[in-house]
Amino acid sequence: MSDSHQTRAQQLIGDFAPKLVDLTDGVLFGDIWKRDELSPRDRSLITVASLITSGSTDQLRGHLALARTNGLTEIELKEAIIHLAFYAGWPKAMSAITVAKEVFAKDE
Structure with a gap:
C-alpha cells in the first residue's frame, strides 16, 4: 500500500x-x-484538552489539525489552551501553545 x-x-x-x-x-x-453520542467537534475538543493535560505534544499536532477540520476555530483552540493553563499547569500550556502556533502557521 x-x-x-x-x-x-x-x-x-x-x-x-x-x-x-x-x-x-x-x-x-x-x-x-x-x-453519534458526541459530535466530532466535541470529541476533538475533549481529545485536545486531554492531550494538553497529559503533556502529549507529539499527538497534539495531528489532533489540532483534526480539530480544525472538525469545526473548531483557531481562536477557540487557543482559548482552550489558555483556560487549561490554570488546570493542567503553565508549562503544559506553554508547550501546547507552541505546538499550536506551528500547526496554525501551516494552515495559512
Whole structure:
C-alpha cells in the first residue's frame, strides 16, 4: 500500500506494531470517533484538552489539525489552551501553545 493510501498510524508504526495500528484505525477511529453520542467537534475538543493535560505534544499536532477540520476555530483552540493553563499547569500550556502556533502557521 502506498504512503498516500495509508493511515497516519500505518505510516508511523505499521511495520513495527501492526496490532496497535489495527486498534487505532479500527477501534479508536473506526468505532469510538464514529459514535453519534458526541459530535466530532466535541470529541476533538475533549481529545485536545486531554492531550494538553497529559503533556502529549507529539499527538497534539495531528489532533489540532483534526480539530480544525472538525469545526473548531483557531481562536477557540487557543482559548482552550489558555483556560487549561490554570488546570493542567503553565508549562503544559506553554508547550501546547507552541505546538499550536506551528500547526496554525501551516494552515495559512
